Amino acid sequence: MEGAAPVLEVENLGIEFRTRSGVVHAVENASFSVEKGETVGIVGESGSGKSVLSYAILGILDAAGRVTSGRAVFGGLDMVRASADELDAVRGRELSMIFQNPRSALNPIRRIGQQLEDVLARHTTTLHADLRQRAIECLAQVHIPDPERRYAAYPFELSGGMCQRVMIALALACNPALLIADEPTTGLDVTMQAAVMDLIGELSQSRHMATILITHDLGLAAEYCGRIIVMHAGHIVESAPAADLFRAPRHPYTRKLVLASPHGRVRIDELESVPGGLPDLRRADLPPCRFSARCERRSEVCERLPLPHHARATGSNVWCHHPL
Amino acid sequence: MSTLAHARYVMSENPLTLAAFVLFFLLVACALFGPSLVPYDPLATDVAAALQPPSRAHWMGTDSLGRDILSRIVVATRLDIGIAVSAVALSFAIGSAVGCMAGYYGGGADRIMTRIVDTIMAFPLFVLAMGIVAALGNTVANIVLATAIINLPFYARVARAEVNVRREAGYVEAARLSGNSNVRIIMLHLFPNIMPPMMVQISLNMGWAILNAAGLSFIGLGVRPPAPEWGIMVAEGASYIISGEWWVALFPGAALMLAVFCFNLLGDGLRDLIDPRMRT
Amino acid sequence: MSALLEVIELSKRYAVGAAHSGALQRLRARFSGQPPAPSLLHAVDDISFTIDAGESVGLVGESGCGKSTLVRLVTRLIDPSEGNIMFAGRSTAVIPARLFARMPQRALIQMVFQDPTDSLNPRYTAFDTIAEPLRLLLGMRERQALAREVATLAELVGLPPELLARFPHQLSGGQKARVGIARAIAVKPRLLVLDEPTSALDVSVQALILRLLADLKARLNMSYLFVSHDLNVVRLLCDRVIVMYLGKIVEAGPAAEIFSHPRHPYTQALVSAIPQIGAAVQRPRVRLEGEPLSPIDPAPTVCRFFGRCPRGEARCGETMPALRQVGPAHTAACHFAEGST
Numbered sequence: 001m002e003g004a005a006p007v008l009e010v011e012n013l014g015i016e017f018r019t020r021s022g023v024v025h026a027v028e029n030a031s032f033s034v035e036k037g038e039t040v041g042i043v044g045e046s047g048s049g050k051s052v053l054s055y056a057i058l059g060i061l062d063a064a065g066r067v068t069s070g071r072a073v074f075g076g077l078d079m080v081r082a083s084a085d086e087l088d089a090v091r092g093r094e095l096s097m098i099f100q101n102p103r104s105a106l107n108p109i110r111r112i113g114q115q116l117e118d119v120l121a122r123h124t125t126t127l128h129a130d131l132r133q134r135a136i137e138c139l140a141q142v143h144i145p146d147p148e149r150r151y152a153a154y155p156f157e158l159s160g161g162m163c164q165r166v167m168i169a170l171a172l173a174c175n176p177a178l179l180i181a182d183e184p185t186t187g188l189d190v191t192m193q194a195a196v197m198d199l200i201g202e203l204s205q206s207r208h209m210a211t212i213l214i215t216h217d218l219g220l221a222a223e224y225c226g227r228i229i230v231m232h233a234g235h236i237v238e239s240a241p242a243a244d245l246f247r248a249p250r251h252p253y254t255r256k257l258v259l260a261s262p263h264g265r266v267r268i269d270e271l272e273s274v275p276g277g278l279p280d281l282r283r284a285d286l287p288p289c290r291f292s293a294r295c296e297r298r299s300e301v302c303e304r305l306p307l308p309h310h311a312r313a314t315g316s317n318v319w320c321h322h323p324l
Numbered sequence: 325m326s327t328l329a330h331a332r333y334v335m336s337e338n339p340l341t342l343a344a345f346v347l348f349f350l351l352v353a354c355a356l357f358g359p360s361l362v363p364y365d366p367l368a369t370d371v372a373a374a375l376q377p378p379s380r381a382h383w384m385g386t387d388s389l390g391r392d393i394l395s396r397i398v399v400a401t402r403l404d405i406g407i408a409v410s411a412v413a414l415s416f417a418i419g420s421a422v423g424c425m426a427g428y429y430g431g432g433a434d435r436i437m438t439r440i441v442d443t444i445m446a447f448p449l450f451v452l453a454m455g456i457v458a459a460l461g462n463t464v465a466n467i468v469l470a471t472a473i474i475n476l477p478f479y480a481r482v483a484r485a486e487v488n489v490r491r492e493a494g495y496v497e498a499a500r501l502s503g504n505s506n507v508r509i510i511m512l513h514l515f516p517n518i519m520p521p522m523m524v525q526i527s528l529n530m531g532w533a534i535l536n537a538a539g540l541s542f543i544g545l546g547v548r549p550p551a552p553e554w555g556i557m558v559a560e561g562a563s564y565i566i567s568g569e570w571w572v573a574l575f576p577g578a579a580l581m582l583a584v585f586c587f588n589l590l591g592d593g594l595r596d597l598i599d600p601r602m603r604t
Numbered sequence: 605m606s607a608l609l610e611v612i613e614l615s616k617r618y619a620v621g622a623a624h625s626g627a628l629q630r631l632r633a634r635f636s637g638q639p640p641a642p643s644l645l646h647a648v649d650d651i652s653f654t655i656d657a658g659e660s661v662g663l664v665g666e667s668g669c670g671k672s673t674l675v676r677l678v679t680r681l682i683d684p685s686e687g688n689i690m691f692a693g694r695s696t697a698v699i700p701a702r703l704f705a706r707m708p709q710r711a712l713i714q715m716v717f718q719d720p721t722d723s724l725n726p727r728y729t730a731f732d733t734i735a736e737p738l739r740l741l742l743g744m745r746e747r748q749a750l751a752r753e754v755a756t757l758a759e760l761v762g763l764p765p766e767l768l769a770r771f772p773h774q775l776s777g778g779q780k781a782r783v784g785i786a787r788a789i790a791v792k793p794r795l796l797v798l799d800e801p802t803s804a805l806d807v808s809v810q811a812l813i814l815r816l817l818a819d820l821k822a823r824l825n826m827s828y829l830f831v832s833h834d835l836n837v838v839r840l841l842c843d844r845v846i847v848m849y850l851g852k853i854v855e856a857g858p859a860a861e862i863f864s865h866p867r868h869p870y871t872q873a874l875v876s877a878i879p880q881i882g883a884a885v886q887r888p889r890v891r892l893e894g895e896p897l898s899p900i901d902p903a904p905t906v907c908r909f910f911g912r913c914p915r916g917e918a919r920c921g922e923t924m925p926a927l928r929q930v931g932p933a934h935t936a937a938c939h940f941a942e943g944s945t
Contacts, residue, residue: 045806046777145893145894159895160667161895189666189667189833190834190874190877191666191874194876194891195892216807217807218807219879220879222879256808257807257808260808260810260811262811262814262836262839263836263878263880264836264880265839268815268840268841269815271811273808273809273812274808494722494723495722495723495724495725497676497681497717497723498715498723498724498725498784498787500681501679501681501714501788502740502741503706503710503737503740504705504736504740506702513725516727517726
C-alpha cells in the first residue's frame with residue numbers, strides 16, 4: 001500500500017484537562033499514523049493517555065478537556081477542529097469506536113435489534129422496510145447464534161461476550177474505514193477474549209478496515225497487532241512492528257513493560273516491575289522525558305533537552321536520549 | 325485535607341450552601357439565646373398597641389393582643405426547631421435501625437417491615453398526624469411523637485435500599501472474614517456508609533417536620549396559645565389578612581419559609597461534607 | 605500425610621424461578637395435589653480436591669463456572685447444600701456460616717479480594733482495616749501493641765507507614781491491594797484464598813503484587829488457593845491447577861503438566877487462547893463456539909461441555925465422564941482423555 005494516504009494521521013497532538021487542582025497535561029506531542037487495513041495497538045498503563053487520545057480523535061473529550069495543539073486528520077477532516085455537524089457525519093459511519101464495558105454501552109431498555117436499526121437508519125441509505133433484515137445480517141456477521149431470535153433480546157438477556165459482539169456489530173454496521181477498540185476484552189474470559197479478538201481481526205481483514213486496539217495487555221497487543229505504539233504519561237515513547245518490539249524493545253519503559261508481563265515466563269522471579277510511579281501531570285515543570293525519574297539510564301540531558309526521535313527503516317521509532 | 329479545609333472548600337464552591345449554613349446558625353442562635361435577646365416579652369400583652377403596622381418601635385408590628393411580633397417569632401424558634409429536631413431524631417433512630425435490619429436480613433423481617441411502612445404511607449400523612457395527636461392528647465410531646473411516626477417510612481425505606489445495595493459489597497464480606505458479627509457489620513460497616521444519603525433525608529425531613537408542627541398548631545392541635553409558635557401565629561394572623569393587617573401572618577409565614585428553605589439547602593451541603601470521597 | 609484442606613463431594617445448589625418463592629405457589633401446589641418442583645441452579649456440583657500444607661493450588665475457569673461460589677464455600681461465607689469441608693482435620697462444613705465468625709478456625713482461613721476498591725470500607729482508614737481482624741480474631745486491644753503489629757504488617761507488604769492514616773480513595777490501586785493483603789495475613793492464616801487479586805491492577809503493579817505474594821507464601825508458610833482467569837499468572841504462582849467448568853472439575857494436575865499437556869478439550873481451548881508473544885512454535889488455536897449450557901437443572905448424564913466441545917460424540921451425551929487418572933497426579937473428566945492426545 002505504498003503511496004496511499006494513511007487513514008488517520010495524528011500530528012503533535014496535545015491535550016489538557018482543567019481540574020480543580022490544576023491543569024493536567026494529559027497528552028503531549030503525540031504523532032502517529034494508521035494505514036489502510038492496518039491494526040495498530042496503543043499500549044500503556046492507566047494514566048498514560050491512550051484513551052484520552054482516542055476520545056480527542058473522535059471529538060468526545062470530556063468538557064474539561066481541551067486540545068491545545070496539533071491535528072488529527074481523518075479522511076481529509078481535522079477531527080479536533082471540526083464542527084459538530086462534520087463530526088456527526090463521520091462518526092458511526094466512517095469512524096467507529098467500541099468501548100470497554102459492553103453492557104453499559106448498550107441502552108438497557110431497548111432491544112438490540114432496534115439499536116442496530118437506529119445506527120443503520122442514521123448513517124446509511126437503507127430503506128425502512130429493509131432495516132430489520134440488515135440488522136439481522138449484521139448480527140449474523142458477528143457470529144451471534146440464532147440472530148433472528150436475538151434480534152428481539154434486551155441487553156440484560158445476553159452474556160458479556162455476546163454484548164461485546166453486539167457492540168462490534170453496531171460499530172461495524174456502516175462499514176467504517178477505521179475502528180477504535182478501547183480495551184474491548186477487559187472483563188472477558190480468556191476464551192471469550194480470543195473469540196472477540198479473532199472476530200475483530202477477521203472482520204477487519206475482510207473489509208480492509210484499519211483498527212486501533214487500545215489495551216494495557218501487552219500480550220494481547222502482541223498477538224493481534226501488526227504495529228504497537230507504547231505510551232507513557234501522555235507521551236508516545238516507542239512505535240514499532242509488534243515482533244520487533246518484543247524481541248528487542250528500544251525504549252527502557254517498553255523493556256520494563258515486557259519484563260513485567262507474565263506472558264511466557266516460567267518463574268516468578270523473572271517478573272520485574274517498573275519502579276516508581278507516574279509523574280504528577282499537573283506540574284508545570286515536567287521534564288522533557290516524563291520517564292526519566294524512573295529510568296536507570298537517565299542522565300542530565302534527559303531533564304534538559306527535548307526528546308530526539310530515532311527512526312529506522314524497519315519502521316521502528318523511539319523517542320529517547322538513550323535508547324537500548 | 326482536614327475537615328475544616330474541606331468545609332471551606334465546599335462552601336466556596338457553592339455559595340448557597342454557605343448561605344444555608346449561615347441561616348442555620350442564625351436559627352440555632354435564635355433558639356438558644358433568643359429569649360434573652362428580644363426587645364419585648366413575647367407574652368406581654370398591650371391591647372392599646374394592638375395591630376400596629378411595622379414601625380421603628382415594633383419592627384414587625386404587633387398582633388391582636390399588642391404583643392411584639394418580632395419577639396414572638398424569635399422565641400418561637402426554640403419551640404419549632406426543638407419539636408422538629410426531636411421528631412427527626414426519634415424518627416431517624418428508629419427508622420434507620422428498622423430499615424437497616426430489614427435491608428440486611430431480608431426474608432420475613434423485611435416483609436413485615438415493608439408492610440408496616442406501606443400501611444403508614446397509605447394514610448395521608450398529615451391526617452394521620454392529626455389522628456395521633458387527637459387520640460393521645462394535645463401536648464407538645466405528642467406532636468413530636470406524631471411527627472416522628474409519619475416520618476418513619478422515609479428513613480426506613482432509604483436505609484433499607486442503601487443497605488440492600490451495599491450488602492454484597494466486598495468490604496462486607498471482608499468484614500465477615502475479619503470476625504465481625506452481623507450486628508457489628510450493620511453498625512460499623514454499613515450504617516456509616518449510608519450516612520451521606522441519609523443526611524439529605526434528615527435535612528429535608530427537618531423542613532417537613534417544622535411544617536408539620538406548624539400545621540398541627542395552625543388547626544389547633546398541639547401547641548396552645550399563648551405559647552409563641554409560628555403555626556399558631558399564622559393562624560392568628562389569617563383572619564386579619566382581609567382587613568389589611570398583613571404583617572400578623574406574613575412574618576411568621578416568612579420565618580417558616582426561611583427555616584424550611586435553609587434545611588433543604590443544608591442537606592446537600594452536609595452530604596458533600598460528610599462523604600469522604602469528596603475529600604482530596 | 606493429612607491435607608490442610610480437604611473438600612469432599614461439595615455441592616451448592618440455588619433454587620431459582622417462581623416455584624421456590626411465595627406462599628401463593630405453595631397454595632396453588634397444595635390444591636393441584638403436586639409438590640412444586642423447584643428449578644435448581646447447580647453452582648458447584650460434587651467437587652472434591654485437597655490442598656496440602658504449603659501448597660499453592662490454582663483454580664481456573666470462565667465466569668459462571670462456580671469458582672466464586674466454591675471460594676465462598678471454602679472460606680465459609682456461605683453454607684454448602686451437600687458435602688463436607690475438612691480443615692486441619694476438623695470439619696468446618698458442620699458449622700453454619702453465620703456462626704463461623706466466632707470460631708477459632710476463622711483466623712486460619714482468610715481471603716484476598718479481587719477489587720481492592722470494593723473490598724475496603726470507604727470510611728475506615730488503612731490502619732482501621734488492618735487492625736480490625738487483629739482486634740476481633742486475635743483479641744488484641746491494647747493500642748500500642750496494635751500499632752506495632754499494624755506497622756510490622758505494613759512493612760511486610762511494602763506499604764509506606766504514612767499511608768496508614770489514609771482512606772481508600774486517597775490510595776492508589778496497588779496500595780489498596782497491599783492493604784487488602786495486609787488485612788488477610790494479619791491473623792496468620794494457614795490457608796489464604798486469593799480471588800483474582802491482580803486482575804484490577806496495572807501490569808507493573810501486578811508484577812509487584814505477585815512477587816509479594818510469592819514472597820509472603822514462603823515466609824509465612826501459607827497454602828494458597830489462587831483463583832484467576834489469567835493462566836499466565838497461575839502458571840507462575842501455582843504448583844497444581846484445577847480447571848472448573850459449569851460447577852464441575854474437568855481437569856486437575858501439576859501446573860506445568862496442565863499447560864504443556866492439557867487433556868480435557870476445555871483446558872486445551874483455554875491454554876490455546878493465551879496470547880503467545882513471539883513463541884517459536886505457535887500452538888494451534890482451539891476455538892470455542894457458542895455459549896455454555898445452562899447451569900439450571902443440568903442433565904446428569906450429559907457431559908457439561910457437550911455441544912460446545914470440538915470433539916463431541918454420541919457417548920458424551922449419554923454418560924457423564926468421571927474424573928479419571930490420565931497421568932501421575934493428573935486427572936481429567938473426558939471420554940477422550942485416556943490414551944493418547
